[in-house]
Amino acid sequence: MTPALATAGLTKRFGAQTAVDGIDIDVPAGSVYGFLGPNGSGKTTTIRMVLGLVRPTSGTVNLLGEPMPSGLGAVLPRVGALVEGPAFHPYLSGRANLARLDAADHLADPRTSRRRIDTALDRVGLLHAAAKRYRAYSLGMRQRLGIAAALLVPRDMLVLDEPTNGLDPQGTREVRQLVASLGDEGVTVLVSSHLLSEVEQISTHVGVMRLGKLVAQGAIDELRAARRASAVVVTPDGSLAAATLATCGLTEVQVSDEGATGLLDEVAPESVVAALVGAGVAVREFVVRRPRLEDLFIELTGEGFDAGE
Amino acid sequence: MPASEAVTVPEAPPTTPAATAPVRSSGGTAAWLRFLRSELRLILSRRRNQAGLGVLAALPVVMAIAVKIAAPDSQGGGEDFLASIVGNGFFVALAALSVEIGLFLPLAMAMLAGDAIAGEAQIGTLRGLLVVPVGRTRLLATKYAGLVIGGLIGVLVVVLAGLAAGGALFGLHGVVTLSGTTLPLAEGLGRLALAGLYVGAFLAALAAIGLFISTLTEQPLGATVALALTSTTMWILDAIPQLDWLHPWLLVHRQLAFTDLLRDPVYWPQMRDGLLVDLAYVVVFGLAAWARFADKDVSG
Numbered sequence: 337m338t339p340a341l342a343t344a345g346l347t348k349r350f351g352a353q354t355a356v357d358g359i360d361i362d363v364p365a366g367s368v369y370g371f372l373g374p375n376g377s378g379k380t381t382t383i384r385m386v387l388g389l390v391r392p393t394s395g396t397v398n399l400l401g402e403p404m405p406s407g408l409g410a411v412l413p414r415v416g417a418l419v420e421g422p423a424f425h426p427y428l429s430g431r432a433n434l435a436r437l438d439a440a441d442h443l444a445d446p447r448t449s450r451r452r453i454d455t456a457l458d459r460v461g462l463l464h465a466a467a468k469r470y471r472a473y474s475l476g477m478r479q480r481l482g483i484a485a486a487l488l489v490p491r492d493m494l495v496l497d498e499p500t501n502g503l504d505p506q507g508t509r510e511v512r513q514l515v516a517s518l519g520d521e522g523v524t525v526l527v528s529s530h531l532l533s534e535v536e537q538i539s540t541h542v543g544v545m546r547l548g549k550l551v552a553q554g555a556i557d558e559l560r561a562a563r564r565a566s567a568v569v570v571t572p573d574g575s576l577a578a579a580t581l582a583t584c585g586l587t588e589v590q591v592s593d594e595g596a597t598g599l600l601d602e603v604a605p606e607s608v609v610a611a612l613v614g615a616g617v618a619v620r621e622f623v624v625r626r627p628r629l630e631d632l633f634i635e636l637t638g639e640g641f642d643a644g645e
Numbered sequence: 646m647p648a649s650e651a652v653t654v655p656e657a658p659p660t661t662p663a664a665t666a667p668v669r670s671s672g673g674t675a676a677w678l679r680f681l682r683s684e685l686r687l688i689l690s691r692r693r694n695q696a697g698l699g700v701l702a703a704l705p706v707v708m709a710i711a712v713k714i715a716a717p718d719s720q721g722g723g724e725d726f727l728a729s730i731v732g733n734g735f736f737v738a739l740a741a742l743s744v745e746i747g748l749f750l751p752l753a754m755a756m757l758a759g760d761a762i763a764g765e766a767q768i769g770t771l772r773g774l775l776v777v778p779v780g781r782t783r784l785l786a787t788k789y790a791g792l793v794i795g796g797l798i799g800v801l802v803v804v805l806a807g808l809a810a811g812g813a814l815f816g817l818h819g820v821v822t823l824s825g826t827t828l829p830l831a832e833g834l835g836r837l838a839l840a841g842l843y844v845g846a847f848l849a850a851l852a853a854i855g856l857f858i859s860t861l862t863e864q865p866l867g868a869t870v871a872l873a874l875t876s877t878t879m880w881i882l883d884a885i886p887q888l889d890w891l892h893p894w895l896l897v898h899r900q901l902a903f904t905d906l907l908r909d910p911v912y913w914p915q916m917r918d919g920l921l922v923d924l925a926y927v928v929v930f931g932l933a934a935w936a937r938f939a940d941k942d943v944s945g
Binding site: 381384387388389390391408409412413415417419420421423424425426427428432435436437439440441442443446485 | 673675676677679680682683686687690691692768769770772773774775776777778779780783940942943944
């Protein structure tokens with residue numbers, strides 16, 4: 337299948353600083369792609385290049401089958417975007433701001449404008465505040481208005497840059513549900529975040545940026561499967577348990593304060609439990625621990641996911 | 646998509662694929678006009694701009710009242726508009742135009758030009774427009790059209806306020822030309838409209854400079870100050886006789902030539918040259934703005 341977004345060797349230098357360093361992004365059509373990385377890792381600059389706001393120093397961008405930025409006029413009408421946080425005229429109402437963007441879209445039908453604006457506002461839960469000035473909006477409302485702007489017309493793809501930035505947990509959950517529902521409708525979504533936890537549940541694919549480089553990319557299930565599961569036995573018979581685990585084929589077996597641990601890999605947990613009980617180990621707890629994706633990302637991005645938070 | 650199985654949003658209406666959606670219109674001229682209307686609404690709905698129009702309108706009123714108080718009995722006449730006001734309120738509008746062209750109207754244009762690109766860049770709405778997408782050339786053209794129309798609205802306000810104040814205090818009569826003949830009021834108003842358009846052309850040239858400056862920065866105030874300084878500097882240079890070799894190339898040099906419209910017959914050469922200089926500025930700075938903006942990285 338043609339990817340919705342593919343970049344090759346995409347690079348942006350600002351003076352001596354390389355903000356984005358030769359990245360090859362591959363966003364499959366219909367996927368929800370979590371674009372992850374700490375603040376300042378080059379996510380927003382990448383998104384700006386993808387949308388034709390910033391010219392790459394080198395490399396290519398192919399968006400929905402068209403090269404960017406030359407295919408901008410044909411492609412961007414099919415793409416809804418929220419770039420680096422919401423930005424609207426402070427003294428206009430939410431509805432008037434959307435009306436302005438709709439009027440700017442030379443392909444949007446003015447006859448359906450009002451209805452589409454209200455539908456978009458309703459979808460992000462802002463219809464009650466439509467007449468309020470943007471200035472009076474809370475940060476969460478501003479983010480949601482930004483998403484509404486991306487939904488004014490039906491899209492084949494959405495590019496949402498940090499849509500949950502500054503939202504409270506409830507707002508984050510709502511945005512997550514919204515993105516997930518759009519993904520379910522078949523819209524390809526590229527959603528960036530500096531917090532894995534905010535996109536992990538909804539993403540089918542992820543890409544991880546660090547210092548301008550794409551350090552990991554792939555289907556989230558594959559990345560998860562690549563992590564090795566370990567078994568933890570809580571028992572007073574630590575050494576006996578460890579010996580049994582080793583017999584079952586577990587590797588890196590260790591005796592711990594509370595019992596024993598070992599890497600499971602392909603060994604079936606139930607057979608390990610049976611063996612432990614058969615060997616007379618007093619099992620108080622048996623836990624299969626799959627490392628969280630978060631640990632992988634902390635590994636990949638070095639100093640922790642976001643030094644700032 | 647196993648990751649999304651836990652999430653259900655029942656109230657979400659299904660969307661149609663963009664390719665078959667009925668919300669798309671064919672674009673074209675109507676779409677241009679729609680965006681231009683939106684641009685004008687943006688300009689006119691801004692309180693600061695409304696206040697600016699108020700200031701533009703206040704000056705002719707103040708002038709009319711000042712003349713009324715200072716010289717209630719003296720008779721008008723001569724080449725000076727202010728002196729002519731007493732005999733005919735018509736001249737309030739002309740006097741106001743010739744006064745406001747020096748600072749007030751250029752300052753108003755400078756405020757609008759600062760908002761045009763730099764202002765949108767500063768608050769971030771520029772990137773929003775560009776990803777809609779609005780083509781950069783189209784955006785620039787719409788912004789320029791908005792500035793020109795904004796300038797014409799400013800001129801119209803000055804002229805109407807002048808006619809209203811002058812008419813109320815001194816009455817409107819047939820217009821005595823600088824050549825000594827008298828034009829019927831209707832023809833005088835026609836000449837006044839031409840004078841307004843001539844000033845509008847000057848503001849349109851100023852708008853081109855302003856649009857260019859506006860593409861250079863993300864600080865609207867900086868762009869505003871820069872254009873106001875540019876205009877004021879040209880007026881100052883134009884007043885230095887030693888620089889007379891430079892004067893024909895200054896945008897402001899022939900701007901008061903609209904008084905030639907009050908000769909009978911109208912004396913055109915000065916205004917023709919003035920319009921050509923206006924046009925040259927529009928072309929040069931319009932192209933400069935386009936060259937600058939078409940390639941610009943928008944990272945604000």
